[in-house]
Amino acid sequence: MKRLFSGVKPTGDLHLGNYLGAIRQWINLQDDYEPIFCIVDYHSITSQYNPKKLPDFVFKCACNYLAAGLDPEKSLITVQSKIPEHTELTWILNCITPVSWLERVPTFKEKAAKQSGNVNMGLLDYPALMTADIILYKAEAVPVGEDQLPHIELAREIVRKFNGVFGQLFPEPKGIIGKVGRIKGLDGADKMGKSLNNCIFLYETKDQIWTKLSKAVTDPARIRKSDPGDPEVCNIYALHKLLSDTETQYEVANGCRTASIGCVDCKRRLNDSLDSEIAPIREKYLELLTKKEYVGSILSEGSRKAAEIAAGTMDQVRDLIGFSYEFLE
Numbered sequence: 001m002k003r004l005f006s007g008v009k010p011t012g013d014l015h016l017g018n019y020l021g022a023i024r025q026w027i028n029l030q031d032d033y034e035p036i037f038c039i040v041d042y043h044s045i046t047s048q049y050n051p052k053k054l055p056d057f058v059f060k061c062a063c064n065y066l067a068a069g070l071d072p073e074k075s076l077i078t079v080q081s082k083i084p085e086h087t088e089l090t091w092i093l094n095c096i097t098p099v100s101w102l103e104r105v106p107t108f109k110e111k112a113a114k115q116s117g118n119v120n121m122g123l124l125d126y127p128a129l130m131t132a133d134i135i136l137y138k139a140e141a142v143p144v145g146e147d148q149l150p151h152i153e154l155a156r157e158i159v160r161k162f163n164g165v166f167g168q169l170f171p172e173p174k175g176i177i178g179k180v181g182r183i184k185g186l187d188g189a190d191k192m193g194k195s196l197n198n199c200i201f202l203y204e205t206k207d208q209i210w211t212k213l214s215k216a217v218t219d220p221a222r223i224r225k226s227d228p229g230d231p232e233v234c235n236i237y238a239l240h241k242l243l244s245d246t247e248t249q250y251e252v253a254n255g256c257r258t259a260s261i262g263c264v265d266c267k268r269r270l271n272d273s274l275d276s277e278i279a280p281i282r283e284k285y286l287e288l289l290t291k292k293e294y295v296g297s298i299l300s301e302g303s304r305k306a307a308e309i310a311a312g313t314m315d316q317v318r319d320l321i322g323f324s325y326e327f328l329e
Helices: 016-029 054-068 085-094 099-103 106-112 121-135 146-165 206-213 234-241 246-258 263-288 292-321
Strands: 003-008 035-040 078-079 142-146 175-177
Touching: 003 016, 003 121, 016 035, 016 054, 016 142, 016 263, 035 054, 035 142, 035 292, 054 175, 054 263, 054 292, 078 292, 085 121, 085 292, 099 121, 099 146, 099 292, 106 146, 121 146, 142 146, 146 175, 234 246, 246 263, 246 292
Parallel strands: 003 035, 003 142, 035 078, 142 175
Antiparallel strands: none
16 A cells, blocks of 8 residues: 655644544545654744643644544554654755745745744754655655645655656655645634634533633624524534534524524534534543553554664665765674
8 A cells, every 4th residue: 555644743732623634534544545643743843842841742642643543553653753764864855955945835934924033944944854754654645734735745846856866766745635624713714723722622521612612703794693694604614514414514504594593503513513523532532641651652663663664765865875885884
């Protein structure tokens, strides 16, 4: 089977946007590919972070992966920094990647604007490290959101450059775009995210979620319950389409258009659908939090197996770039 690679930064607990936009898709791909799912801790330090909290974030990220349904019997679950070949290959790619290619990436401009006081080299070089993450395992498939497509296209350019200079080695990776698009936050405006305080965490209880949902933005034109609304512009209905069954979706959409149900009723039904989806994840997550040794063993074994693949790739890379010094062996 073709190899697949993807990863998430350990910057805090995973939320509903991470699950719907990425992890649920990963679970469905486990049987069709040879998957490697990585906790990309090097990527997380391109912005300000707390070193004392990072180990806990990595552990909780792994717990969320497993609770959501990633199967260590089918997938390798790894930690990026435990495999030094990630950074070794990044340096080699740096030496063939024009700075202008990195500067044109839209996400660099966006992140640089958000952290203007900390526009570091790692932030600029983020796509080169991402390319190394993927091609280190000769992955051909990369599930990503639409905002990451420029990174995949840049990765393909870097691969073509490497293969052209040193000889054919790496396949050009292709992005897999899921059917789920951009997941908006509860503010109805921005992408769901931890830093914007507009998300639902996977560990939250039904009551905690309701506290957030009750304040969430709906159709801005619908002020009173008696006003008919447009479900297609309502952020809550967008979540219904991802979480509720067909009958509930129809009842909510029709009730909104005819003003037979109000926004509060719509939100309560979403809360029921949400709880049905994430309650098993929450229960499993809380259980895994008490099994640090077990979770650690999965990460260690996954990283060990991935490191074997990475070492083989780097042996080939060193041969091609002229780093095979037989007189030193």
